[in-house]
Amino acid sequence: MDFLKKYMYPLLAGGCILAALLFFSLNVPRNREANVIERSVLGALSPLFQPVYRISAFVEDIRDRYLLLVNTHNENIHMREEIRALNMRVLEANEALLANKRLEKLLDMKKSVKEPTIAASVIGEDVTSWFRSLIINRGSSSGIREGMAVISADGVVGQTVKVSSTISRVLLLTDHASGISATIQRSRARGVVKGKGEMSCSLEFTARGEDVKIGDTVITSGIGGVFLKGIPIGEVTMVKRGEYGIFQTVSIRPAVNLSHLEEVLIVLRGGYE
Amino acid sequence: MSKRAALLLFCTVIFSIVVQVSLLPVFIHPSFKPDLLLIIMVFMALRGSSEAGVPLAWMLGMLNDVCSGLFLGLNATTFLISFLIIKSVSDRLYAESAFLFVLTVIGVTFVNCVLRMILITMFTTSPGIVYSMLSVLFPLLLVNAFVASIVTVFPGFDEQVPST
Numbered sequence: 152m153d154f155l156k157k158y159m160y161p162l163l164a165g166g167c168i169l170a171a172l173l174f175f176s177l178n179v180p181r182n183r184e185a186n187v188i189e190r191s192v193l194g195a196l197s198p199l200f201q202p203v204y205r206i207s208a209f210v211e212d213i214r215d216r217y218l219l220l221v222n223t224h225n226e227n228i229h230m231r232e233e234i235r236a237l238n239m240r241v242l243e244a245n246e247a248l249l250a251n252k253r254l255e256k257l258l259d260m261k262k263s264v265k266e267p268t269i270a271a272s273v274i275g276e277d278v279t280s281w282f283r284s285l286i287i288n289r290g291s292s293s294g295i296r297e298g299m300a301v302i303s304a305d306g307v308v309g310q311t312v313k314v315s316s317t318i319s320r321v322l323l324l325t326d327h328a329s330g331i332s333a334t335i336q337r338s339r340a341r342g343v344v345k346g347k348g349e350m351s352c353s354l355e356f357t358a359r360g361e362d363v364k365i366g367d368t369v370i371t372s373g374i375g376g377v378f379l380k381g382i383p384i385g386e387v388t389m390v391k392r393g394e395y396g397i398f399q400t401v402s403i404r405p406a407v408n409l410s411h412l413e414e415v416l417i418v419l420r421g422g423y424e
Numbered sequence: 425m426s427k428r429a430a431l432l433l434f435c436t437v438i439f440s441i442v443v444q445v446s447l448l449p450v451f452i453h454p455s456f457k458p459d460l461l462l463i464i465m466v467f468m469a470l471r472g473s474s475e476a477g478v479p480l481a482w483m484l485g486m487l488n489d490v491c492s493g494l495f496l497g498l499n500a501t502t503f504l505i506s507f508l509i510i511k512s513v514s515d516r517l518y519a520e521s522a523f524l525f526v527l528t529v530i531g532v533t534f535v536n537c538v539l540r541m542i543l544i545t546m547f548t549t550s551p552g553i554v555y556s557m558l559s560v561l562f563p564l565l566l567v568n569a570f571v572a573s574i575v576t577v578f579p580g581f582d583e584q585v586p587s588t
Contacts, residue, residue, distance in 0.1 A: 175497030
């Protein structure tokens with residue numbers, strides 16, 4: 152009895168472990184079959200498992216959809232950025248194409264001009280509304296001096312004024328201070344093209360009897376030494392002959408679209424210090 | 425064990441099984457699924473009595489086997505052995521300590537895994553399961569320790585469990 156009392160706990164523990172091991176070892180061969188205990192326990196718990204699992208699945212579904220939305224949103228942002236980048240590239244390509252066309256025309260003009268020329272880009276416009284001028288990215292370091300002719304692929308632009316070492320200002324033919332000796336291409340009637348501001352000019356000092364018609368092309372006459380002969384200035388838009396006076400009033404639309412000018416050629420001839 | 429304690433234990437066990445079977449597998453990676461019944465068993469071993477604890481540990485293991493094990497009685501045996509090992513020393517320990525509880529859970533998780541591997545190697549012809557057990561041992565240790573540490577912050581954890 153003393154032995155049993157002394158070793159009660161180890162004996163009981165050993166007995167329990169032995170019983171558990173026996174139970175386990177007896178169940179090993181039937182590990183693929185559900186016995187009574189398993190069936191009853193699972194049967195009792197299954198009413199609890201099913202609703203909880205459904206709720207869990209529902210919550211997971213919502214979570215997944217939310218995450219999916221987050222991914223879609225991120226993907227959307229990424230694709231928008233990609234589209235923006237691609238649009239930028241398309242715009243750049245279109246811009247390059249247009250620049251290529253403009254420069255091609257400018258090159259043709261350069262070839263037609265017998266004097267040396269230098270190309271320049273327009274980098275600014277006059278900030279005032281009463282003075283018509285542009286700023287180009289070439290100056291005295293490129294051989295430009297005040298009073299040189301500035302032309303573009305379509306015709307006369309103006310002449311250089313206020314030249315610094317790296318940039319120059321171009322007085323446009325539409326400025327009130329501008330005056331260019333001109334000829335009507337068809338009839339060879341002469342006059343002086345004066346700026347009127349507002350992107351238009353007038354042909355002045357043309358005798359009343361000269362043959363000038365709407366649509367006539369006005370070109371440089373070459374007199375004065377600034378502009379070479381035969382460069383287009385513009386087109387006659389209005390002719391007015393009064394009852395009195397010796398001159399007629401002729402309005403001209405410049406051949407060059409001065410508000411959209413980007414590249415110009417400076418004829419390296421003449422000018423003054 | 426009082427009726428209130430028994431009811432609380434019963435509800436906790438059922439809740440743990442349901443959570444472990446239906447809730448956690450949906451949201452948590454299988455490697456990081458805690459062994460809630462093992463944690464309950466450790467709590468009982470540290471704080472409960474031997475008389476009620478021995479059959480309860482075996483039953484908890486059986487529940488574990490029914491719900492997840494292939495070999496009925498495997499976890500029952502390992503739970504029982506683990507319970508007896510803890511119980512043999514728990515009287516000499518400060519069982520209300522939260523740190524001891526977390527440490528014991530880690531130790532029992534490891535011991536339980538080793539025991540399972542030994543039993544499987546001895547009694548079955550499924551050595552592949554041993555490799556699977558080893559691969560999830562470390563995550564299981566971490567996640568069990570984490571859950572045990574959460575259990576320690578529950579109100580009433582450091583209170584004495586009524587034995588009668």
